[in-house]
Amino acid sequence: MAFMKLSGIPLRLDAGSPVQYRQEPLGDFRRSAAGQLRSSVRGRKWTLTGSTLPVPLEESTALRHLINGLGHSWSFDSGTSSSTGIAPSLATGGAASVLGLGKYGNGHLYCPPGGTIRWPILQSGDTVFASTIAAWLRAPAVAGGAWAHHIIDVATEETWLNGEQWYVWPDVEGDTRVRIALTPSYLEVGFHADGVGVLQVDDLVVLPYRAPSSWRVPWRDAGGPFGPLPRHHLTGAGIHEGPLTVFGQANDGTAAELWTEDGQYLVHESFEFELRET
Incomplete structure (x- = not known):
């Protein structure tokens, strides 16, 4: 088991800089005029600090964004708004959140053929084309009708099904009739009118x-939902009491050129971080 994971993603930690734990009391200690120590503490919250292992700069940048909680997630347990409070601007053809039968939690997104739902996520064009979309999908034409984890690299349109590389997304959409589109103005999920059965979606990120x-x-095998962003579930062998729901902050770092196994120098970075229990 990984020492520490955020939403199932392992944090690669520097062995020379052990994780530091601190408990923040909810309340305080005070002495009375007679010298008696009195406590109004009604609980404690964890704060953890540490330093990452040096990794290539691209991976380190993604890890910073992960810890900082960038992005949006949907559990569909209590409606169709995102974890960051973005409500749909369009929902047609019976697309809606329903209770039960989700991959995780108490609900999922239900899309019959012709159903479409859209969220007004505003991003710059540069950000959109460097984005990642992930979701658990269930439909007769997807993995035999079982829940399957999909990851889409928007920049290349490459996809991964249950952790294994699959087809490019236009071919996936053509075969499964599932529509997932991200533009600078919106995110759209739907099921084409000629789709077979219904589309179910859970843990959209x-x-x-x-x-x-x-x-x-690790994302596929997390065993729980991603987020809810900007928060994360913190798990792992190094967690005293868990899982914890935390806010993260990536802090100062150091960078250096390191020799890699394939015979080249690449910039690597390590950085300090803080995780605070909500």
Whole structure:
């Protein structure tokens, strides 16, 4: 088991800089005029600090964004708004959140043939084309009708099904009739009118950065939903009491050129971070 994971993604930690734990009391201690120590503490919250292992700059940048909680996520447990409060601007053809039968939690997105739902996520063009979309999908034409984890690299349109590279997204859409589109103005999910059965969607995530290849299998095997962004579920063998729901902050770092196994110098970065229990 990984020492520490955020939403199922392992944090690669520097062994020379052990994780520091601190508990923040909810309340305080005070002495009375007679010298007696009195406590109004009604609980404690964890704060953890540490330093990442040096990794190539692209992966380190993604890890910074992960810790900082960038992006949007949808559990569909209590409606169709995102974890960041973005409500749909369009919902047609019976697309709606329903209770039960989700991959995680108490609900999922239900899309019959012809159903479409759209969220007004505003991003710059540069950010859109460096984004990652992930979701658990269930439809007769997808993985035999079982829940399957999909990751889409918007920049290349490459996709991964349950951690394994699949087809480019236009071919996936043509075969499955599932529509997922991200533009500078909106995110759209739907099921073409000639689709067979119904489309179910759960644990939908949009990250404004490219997720490294090392995340794909742990993401599939996380055993729980991603986020809810900007928060994360913190798990792992190094967590005293967990899982914890935390806000993260990536802090100062150091960079250097390191020799890699394939015989080239690449810029690597390590940085300090802080995770605070909500």
